[in-house]
Amino acid sequence: MKALQDLQLFVRAARAASFSEAARALNLSPAAVSAAIKRLEAEIGVPLFLRSTRQLRLTLAGEQFLQSCEQGLELITQGHEALCAGHCQIQGRLHVALPSDLGRNLALDWLLEFRRQHPGIELRLQVADRLAGLLREQLDLALRYGAPPDSGLVALPLAPQNRRVLVAAPEYLQRRGRPSHPEQLREHDCLCFAIQDQLHRVWTFERGAESVRVEVGGPLAADDGDAVRRLALAGAGIAYKSALDVAADLQAGRLERLCPDWLGEPTPLVLLMPERRSLRPALRALIEHLQACVAQAAA
Template identity: 50%
Template sequence: MLKGLQDLQILLETARQGSLSNVARSMDMTPAAISAAIKRVEQQLGTALFVRSTRNLRLTPQGELYLQQCEQALATLEAAEARLHSQQTHLQGQLHLSLPSDLGRHLFMQLLDEFLQLYPKVNLKLQISDHLSNLYRQPLDLLIRYGVPPDSNLISLPLVADNRRVLCASPEYIARHGAPTSPQTLSQHNCLCFMLADRLHNRWQFSRDGEVLSVEVSGDRSADDGEMVHRWALAGVGIAYKSLLDVAADITAGRLVALCDQWQGELAPLNLLVPDRRQLSPLIKTLRQFLLQRLGQASE
């Protein structure tokens, strides 16, 4: 039980039994620990809850009022805690998930490790690929991908709707070549491009105060693997146009520097994809709620 809830439980038991020593024995604690718990709550409330005599305790009028409400609240919290533990105990099964290369190998590796610690009866089967897998032909439960899926029949549930792409380069690259003063000057720089389905993504879009700018870029290397583009940027060989989710930790740590931040990069919403709403099992719903919470924290 949470520490604050344990103090409330001690209050209730003390009111029922009227003796610190009896409560201490029943809860396998020392009388001093029981007394300290009562004092903590009384200090927080700014009022005495018990009248103490040599041999027993009785509630003050304020204590009676408080404990009536406290008993109801504690019962509700204990029930919620029991339901949570029951769900964690019983949620089980195999989850076959496909993730983008960069996101899967970095941010999501940590998040999925935490999810499996919370739900130890879940088995994870992970596919890492930047290509959009076929949910109808492959034994996948769900995909997590950036952008709007080309298959409009897929059910798309948002995870980070406001995620954007960001221009970034290493401090070493900037020291050698300088930083672009605006997206228009990217033609003077080595740009690291991503390929998908043999299509080179070398037209990067930006916006500022209602103005939309599309810039064609070029460089000496491109890859169909998002992590490779990420590694090249970290190695200082060029400028990348990456999802903020992929590079936020590097920007915070100073390994990469965000560039032209007076311009917004294009939206790159992160979505959870399933072929049919009937496949939104309790396991997938729980994973989505977990990711919504953690990714919301990560983006703050």
């Protein structure tokens, strides 16, 4: 078991590129992680890390060994869960990344229900609109709008037909009027969302064979999808949001849809995960649960 723990610590330290980060994640001291790596290096007879005061990086041997360790630990996990199948509850820790708005207002409830069904599961959640940086953490699953061009990830479609819709609060519409055509958005306060430090100011629409691109503006913008939605609810302007994000607000009358005969740009909801030969039972159960939840929300 000690050797297995050392392998787990090595994988964690390699993923984080830091003994300190690995120690914090596992509630250990950095000295304990360093000692485990030294034991491992002494046992296999080659250095696994290049250490300096500024950075920690894998040697060529370390990179090769990391791949084998990850595969081996995955097989051990699968073997343990296979032994438990049928007479043990699903257990394990899952790291899941969620987008800001969908994560806070829908997915958290979905995950709480999943935990009620599978109390042996431990969830570690990261809620952020940006995917950059999250992949380095080797998350088990990321719920995202659109799939990034990364060959190391598998994209599983959840809501492929989802699109953006124009919405505003009744208060705003009473004060500023209701646009009947996307071109009229230039006369309104539009709530722009910042993506990779750039404002998403060009909104696109389709109606049959006709298409329109409108450059919008307004006094308020945010790099957080939930913040944009809350500004719209407060009557601060018109938002261009994923239909899933605002479905409950539209149904309750807190927001109203504008220009409904125009289709906004596609925003397919996907599950992203590292490419693996097989899925652990815990991860498979979570994927099936999320599929059911999204289907119900999109209905």
